Amino acid sequence: MTAIFRKRLLAIATTSALTLLLATPAFAHCDAMDGPVISEAQIALSSGDITPLLKWVPASDETALTSAFNKTLEVRKLGDDAQELADQQFFATLVEIHRAYEGAPFTGVKPAGEIDPAIQAADTALEKGEIDAFLARVVDKFEQEARSAFEATLAAKQQASESPDKGREFVEHYVHYVYYLEDVHNVIAGNSGSHDH
CATH class of the missing domain: 1.10.60 (Diphtheria Toxin Repressor; domain 2)
Structure with missing residues (x-):
């Protein structure tokens, strides 16, 4: 992974994680x-x-x-x-x-x-005056989730034409994969709208 791509991923993951987690009343602390x-x-x-x-x-x-x-x-x-x-x-x-x-x-x-672990980590970063460890954790988690969803969707796509059931399995993976990435993009772009899923 190139340094530039990792920095962009860091920005996306950090913004989405903090916005989705910290701004949501369910995670209030x-x-x-x-x-x-x-x-x-x-x-x-x-x-x-x-x-x-x-x-x-x-x-x-x-x-x-x-x-x-x-x-x-x-x-x-x-x-x-x-x-x-x-x-x-x-x-x-x-x-x-x-x-x-x-x-x-x-x-x-x-x-x-x-208290949600993400919020604890955000508070700890403030206490320590250093956020690099938290950002690295967020980036790694985002990368794992995105890669896992991508690989599962790709594998299901390759078998989607075998039967209607296999096709439905692909669609289920596809919906999760696309909406997950769409949600992250919408946070970065400042769009409030996202799918209910």
Whole structure:
């Protein structure tokens, strides 16, 4: 594979993976206990400083969040059980406001350990200040998927004329192969439309 082709593939795969994975509400991680929003909220509650949390909400909700934060700090003084309940209520309030800001529904706070690996890798890249390892992983995964779909489709095409069943098998592979590559291309081209499949 030439260096130029690999760079183009890198651009395609990275853009498609990040756009399709990170922009999809199903892969949201701001509502997880180990996601960036609640992790930062835990630090803010420990320090008593809400300032770092305000970036996660619109300016119009700063007052409401600050009020909830201050009430949480007061309740936390009543003991461990009260602190746990107050923290959980504050996390829910914070995430609900943040999700509304994103235009996404609030479906509750999720337990730790359920963040998609792609999102974890994207966050790790930011923490380390280096994205090359993540991009290489995305490119390798894209290349494997595209090559596998291509080879299966090509093999099925060579047998498609043997019987209607073999022809249908080819069509099934063909649809998956073409739509997969079309979806990637549409992301790169900035087209929002894609097939339902």
